[in-house]
Amino acid sequence: MKDADRRYYDERIETMPADAIAAMQVQKLAAQLDYINSQSPFYARKLAAAGALPGDIKSLDDLAKLPFTEKSELRQSQADHPPLGEHACVPMVDVVRVHASSGTTGTPSYVGITRFDKQRWIECIARSYWTQGLRPNDIFAMGMSIGFFVGGLPLSNTIEEIGATFLPIGTGATDRLITTIRSMSATTLATTPSYALYLAEIAREKMNLSVAELGIRKVMVGAEPGGGVPEIRARIEREWNAKCTESIGNADLITIHSAECEARDGCHFLVPDYLVMEIIDPDSGAVLTLDRPVVEGELVLTHLDRQCNPMLRFRTRDRVVVNTAPCSCGRTGPRLRCIGRTDDMLILRGVNVWPSAVKDVVMSFAPEVSGHMVIMIDAPGPKVDPPLKIRVETGPGIAPDIALAKRIEQRLREKLIFTASVELVPYETLPRAEMKTRLIEHNY
Numbered sequence: 001m002k003d004a005d006r007r008y009y010d011e012r013i014e015t016m017p018a019d020a021i022a023a024m025q026v027q028k029l030a031a032q033l034d035y036i037n038s039q040s041p042f043y044a045r046k047l048a049a050a051g052a053l054p055g056d057i058k059s060l061d062d063l064a065k066l067p068f069t070e071k072s073e074l075r076q077s078q079a080d081h082p083p084l085g086e087h088a089c090v091p092m093v094d095v096v097r098v099h100a101s102s103g104t105t106g107t108p109s110y111v112g113i114t115r116f117d118k119q120r121w122i123e124c125i126a127r128s129y130w131t132q133g134l135r136p137n138d139i140f141a142m143g144m145s146i147g148f149f150v151g152g153l154p155l156s157n158t159i160e161e162i163g164a165t166f167l168p169i170g171t172g173a174t175d176r177l178i179t180t181i182r183s184m185s186a187t188t189l190a191t192t193p194s195y196a197l198y199l200a201e202i203a204r205e206k207m208n209l210s211v212a213e214l215g216i217r218k219v220m221v222g223a224e225p226g227g228g229v230p231e232i233r234a235r236i237e238r239e240w241n242a243k244c245t246e247s248i249g250n251a252d253l254i255t256i257h258s259a260e261c262e263a264r265d266g267c268h269f270l271v272p273d274y275l276v277m278e279i280i281d282p283d284s285g286a287v288l289t290l291d292r293p294v295v296e297g298e299l300v301l302t303h304l305d306r307q308c309n310p311m312l313r314f315r316t317r318d319r320v321v322v323n324t325a326p327c328s329c330g331r332t333g334p335r336l337r338c339i340g341r342t343d344d345m346l347i348l349r350g351v352n353v354w355p356s357a358v359k360d361v362v363m364s365f366a367p368e369v370s371g372h373m374v375i376m377i378d379a380p381g382p383k384v385d386p387p388l389k390i391r392v393e394t395g396p397g398i399a400p401d402i403a404l405a406k407r408i409e410q411r412l413r414e415k416l417i418f419t420a421s422v423e424l425v426p427y428e429t430l431p432r433a434e435m436k437t438r439l440i441e442h443n444y
């Protein structure tokens with residue numbers, strides 16, 4: 001088949017009614033549970049400790065009887081049983097590649113994939129990128145790390161499978177990325193939301209060039225929250241003169257599990273044949289039913305056919321808002337918006353404050369502000385005594401002044417209902433990140 005004739009829209013899976021999805025998942029889950037129970041001492045112990053037998057799962061509701069898996073357990077499992085831990089279900093001879101998670105807490109953790117896992121990732125990620133509008137005639141500039149990063153080689157495999165042209169540029173050389181986009185007439189840029197804006201800034205300042213003139217039509221962002229934040233998205237689209245779409249994934253599960261369709265109203269969960277999605281109350285662990293149009297909670301995912309490092313009720317720590325209203329595209333997968341990491345949430349006098357929401361408000365002051373900001377925390381959270389200290393960088397040629405700081409404080413109070421103390425700093429004084437931007441600085 002010619003590349004131009006291929007389709008990566010799986011109508012059967014992507015428009016499947018909820019009851020049919022549940023029936024398919026229960027069947028696959030039973031087989032997966034048997035597999036992890038027999039192949040992994042880590043999971044066999046966890047299931048036994050919970051008094052659960054793989055055969056107990058008769059419906060998806062029964063999944064709630066099984067134990068969660070926490071990231072800290074995976075780290076311990078790997079420290080005790082290197083290299084891939086006792087939650088690995090295959091010998092190393094069957095592992096074709098190893099990825100590492102970004103290791104925000106210091107020690108990297110490793111994720112192995114078998115030939116089968118690699119193929120399943122390609123199928124699932126292709127579905128996501130197709131949903132986001134990637135086609136065989138696209139020329140895809142890779143503006144994310146290619147190395148150990150789970151967003152690197154799996155995307156390369158997928159882009160080549162779809163038949164688009166993959167340009168493996170990566171991070172670390174901003175001018176090379178921009179030059180390559182121009183000389184190869186790239187149509188699509190994949191990157192983090194912060195790097196998309198950083199590139200625009202660098203091109204303007206150092207190369208005297210507007211990235212809007214480069215001909216990029218699609219900016220596909222992920223790997224950090226932000227692509228779904230209205231002010232950030234609007235700015236990316238303005239800078240690049242392109243459509244911005246977002247996707248969500250996780251290093252321990254799959255590069256992308258949810259992605260936006262042309263309606264761009266949240267990321268459809270697209271892989272019910274690969275993962276079971278649960279939304280839980282992060283405090284009690286109770287499963288939330290999706291019987292209201294919009295539900296907010298923590299995303300928990302379980303693999304249905306993973307060979308090497310399967311996850312059972314893995315707590316992603318992603319706080320998501322789930323929209324189950326029908327979508328004009330016909331896809332039945334609920335739409336997710338990731339509003340932040342559960343670990344990043346702050347509580348000021350009982351009000352939940354998400355750093356990404358703060359950034360959204362701050363960015364609405366552009367061009368008076370550059371969009372770079374950091375929240376300064378003096379004691380371990382999540383509870384913070386007001387006012388919340390925020391350092392905000394002014395835009396090019398704008399001197400920091402008290403009146404602007406006061407206006408930002410006031411709008412934060414109006415929109416997010418908390419008291420802030422904004423300190424303005426001159427343009428180009430806050431650090432720029434090529435991959436994930438840290439919105440919180442801990443000083444304790």
Ligand SMILES: [Zn+2]
Pocket residue numbers: 261262263268327328329330331
């Ligand atoms: Zn849709």
